[in-house]
Amino acid sequence: MLFVLGDYLIIGRRASDIAASIETGVGSGALAPGTLLPPLRELATELGVNPNTVAAAYRTLRERGVIVTDGRRGSRVLPRPATVPRDQMRMTVPAGVRDLTQGNPDVRLLPSLDGPLASAARRHAQTPTLYGQAPVAPDLARLARAGFDADGVAPGPVAVTSGALDGIERLLTAHLRPGDAVAVEDPGWGGTLDLVPALGLRVIPVAVDDEGPLSGSVERALEEGARALIVTARAQNPTGAAVGAARARDLRALLAARPEVFVIDDDHGHGIVDLPLHSLGGVTRHWALVRSTAKAYGPDLRLAVLTGDPVTMDRLRGRQRLGPGWVSRLLQHAVVELWSSGAVDPVAVARSYGARRDGLIGELARRGVRAHGRSGMNVWVPVADETVVVTRLLSAGWGVSAGARFRVVSGPGVRLTVSGLGLDEVPALAEAVAAGVRQVGGGRFD
Numbered sequence: 001m002l003f004v005l006g007d008y009l010i011i012g013r014r015a016s017d018i019a020a021s022i023e024t025g026v027g028s029g030a031l032a033p034g035t036l037l038p039p040l041r042e043l044a045t046e047l048g049v050n051p052n053t054v055a056a057a058y059r060t061l062r063e064r065g066v067i068v069t070d071g072r073r074g075s076r077v078l079p080r081p082a083t084v085p086r087d088q089m090r091m092t093v094p095a096g097v098r099d100l101t102q103g104n105p106d107v108r109l110l111p112s113l114d115g116p117l118a119s120a121a122r123r124h125a126q127t128p129t130l131y132g133q134a135p136v137a138p139d140l141a142r143l144a145r146a147g148f149d150a151d152g153v154a155p156g157p158v159a160v161t162s163g164a165l166d167g168i169e170r171l172l173t174a175h176l177r178p179g180d181a182v183a184v185e186d187p188g189w190g191g192t193l194d195l196v197p198a199l200g201l202r203v204i205p206v207a208v209d210d211e212g213p214l215s216g217s218v219e220r221a222l223e224e225g226a227r228a229l230i231v232t233a234r235a236q237n238p239t240g241a242a243v244g245a246a247r248a249r250d251l252r253a254l255l256a257a258r259p260e261v262f263v264i265d266d267d268h269g270h271g272i273v274d275l276p277l278h279s280l281g282g283v284t285r286h287w288a289l290v291r292s293t294a295k296a297y298g299p300d301l302r303l304a305v306l307t308g309d310p311v312t313m314d315r316l317r318g319r320q321r322l323g324p325g326w327v328s329r330l331l332q333h334a335v336v337e338l339w340s341s342g343a344v345d346p347v348a349v350a351r352s353y354g355a356r357r358d359g360l361i362g363e364l365a366r367r368g369v370r371a372h373g374r375s376g377m378n379v380w381v382p383v384a385d386e387t388v389v390v391t392r393l394l395s396a397g398w399g400v401s402a403g404a405r406f407r408v409v410s411g412p413g414v415r416l417t418v419s420g421l422g423l424d425e426v427p428a429l430a431e432a433v434a435a436g437v438r439q440v441g442g443g444r445f446d
Contacts, residue, residue, distance in 0.1 A: 005031065005038065013049055015056035015087045022057070022094060023066050026077050033079040036065060044134040044310015061106045065178030072384025078179070079197050093399035098429075099420070101401045103237065105272070105377065106419040109352060110298045111343035113334065120333035135317060136160050136325035139336045144291070147270075147339075153289055154282025156307040159316050160327045164292035164304045165191045167316075171288050171308075172199055174315035175262045176227055183221035183229040185213055187380070187406040187413065189237045189266075205408040208236065210374045212243035215250040222254075228262040229255070233277055235295070235376025238406045238415035240357065242269075242375040248278035255283045262312075265289040271296025273375045274350035286312050293335055294346050295377075303331050353377045356418040356426065358406065365431030369437055377419040386412045392436035398429060 008030040012018035025031035040054040047054070057343040058075055061067045069075040093099040103308070123280065148158075161167035172182065178200030184192055186205030196203050204226045207217040213231055221229070231251075234242040243251075255261055263286075265279050270291045281287040288308030293301050307313070320326070338344070357373045364371045364381070373379040384388045386402040393400050393414075403413035414437075 004409065005035070008037075010043065010047070012057075013047065013053075015053050015060065018043075018047065018049075018054060018175070018249035019060040019064075022061060023064070026066055027236060031077050033077050034376075035077040037075040037077070039074060042086055062179050063177070068202065077256055078200065078202065082166035083267055094394075097394060097397050097399045097401045098416055098425070098446050099141040100416045100418070100429075101399050102420075103294050103378070103401075103415075103417050104299065104419060106352070109272075109344075109349050109419075110296075111338060113298065113301070113338075116334040116337035116343070117330070119337045120330045123333050124330055127213050129329040131325075133326075133329075135320065137329055137332040137336065140301060140305070142331045143336060143339050145307070147291075148289070148307050151277040151279070153277070153279050153307060154287070154372075156281075157313040159306045159308075159313050159320075160332060161290075161306060161316075161320070162302045162327055163294060164266060164290050165195060166302075167288075167290040167304045167306050168192065168264060168266065169195055169199065169288070170319060171264055171306075171312065172196070172201065172228065172315045174312055174319065175286055176304060178203055180228070181221075181226045182216060183213075183226035184408075185230070185232060185236065186408045186410045187238055187403060189232065190405045192266075192408070193408065205409060205410065205411065208239055210239075210241050210372055211247040212236070212241050213251065215247070215254055218251060222258055226261070228264065229280075230264045231280055233265050233267040233269070233279065233289075234273045234275055234417075235378075237268075238378050238401070238403070238413075239380040240376050240378050242273070242275045243278045243280075245276075245278055247254060248280065250287070251280055252283045259284045263287040268292040269376050271344055271346050272349050272353060272377065274347050274354075276374050281308065285309065288312050288316075293338075296346070296349065297335070297338055301331065301335070303327055303335055350375075353418065356421050356423060359423060359426045360416070360418060360421070360430060363426055364433060367434035369430075369434050373418075377417055379415065379416045380413050381417060381433060381437060382411055382413045383411065386414060389414050389433075389436045396432040396436065398432050402421075 006024045011021045029278040039049050044054045067075045068078050094297050162256045177201050181202040181204050182196050183204045183206045185208050204221040207214045261284050263280050263284050272295045281289050285307050290306050292304040358381050361371045371379050371381045390402050401415040
């Protein structure tokens, strides 16, 4: 009735008891990520149960995202979801230190929400939103679809979620099951790198350069069994990468030969970049594009619009109906007002971020320090030792983010968010960075 695996005892006679015993070991850390579980017949013999009982226990664990089974290689414990999200790995910046760690937009470039929210409230007073109405306000759907069309995004229905990460989570669960693999940019957004394993999915890191995911790295990830690919179209966090036309052509050709792969384009930089969008959607059977309002209109405006193939959008909206039901029509109507009134000038916003970003990269280059930031509000600097660089910059009066928040296997680096930076501060910051780092060769982020 027991089996010793390392120093841990697996016990139980029923499938539920065996599964609970293994899950307890995983939760306590006694069974570490990657631990190979015994073959089901061997475990069944030791526990004195039918092999079907162990098979049922393993099936339960797979469905819960605790283990993954890979044919003859057996069943292994999956990496546990991080108990401390990457976003909480940020350090506390002392008073008097310039904080470049937060990743927030420049509040001076955000529009006032007073008018749009008041307009939405008046509209609600005239026509209250009640149960049973369509989840997407018709005006928002029309404007969103027009924006997608203008950017060359493939045709598809429109959905609305509470921000980009909420949308990505719903998209992944619409098609994938625990144990499936997802190709994710590395370095990449910490939220996605946390979310994927939290859903019981496996991360396969994909290398990135200034033009986005490297085609060869994506191909290797697909050959390793990735069932989905998440790509940040523009303003990639933390590197500032943006998928260029040539890279998009290469990736689309690669994906066209693998129509079963689910592709998610994350266009969270919409409204703060002036580079064209090169979407990968429409090549494979299932795809989606997520467009957040957070960076251009304010992080507290929890709304993202999505489009994709009809099956994916139907699954997303169907599952959403069983949870929150819909995203507040008040927020939807406020976004309609913001978009209709031209409250944000994307060209002007992009120019403002670009002046600070490009200015810092140029000043660093003059000091022999390689840095990256093709779009958006972040600059990525490859370094030899993140801890040393962060500490040195902190002592010099600058708080920057250690790259560990954004990496899986790629090389070390630090992220600097320029949104709160004044142009007059750029030379001093570049001097401090140059003094704190030593140049790392190569043109990739690994």
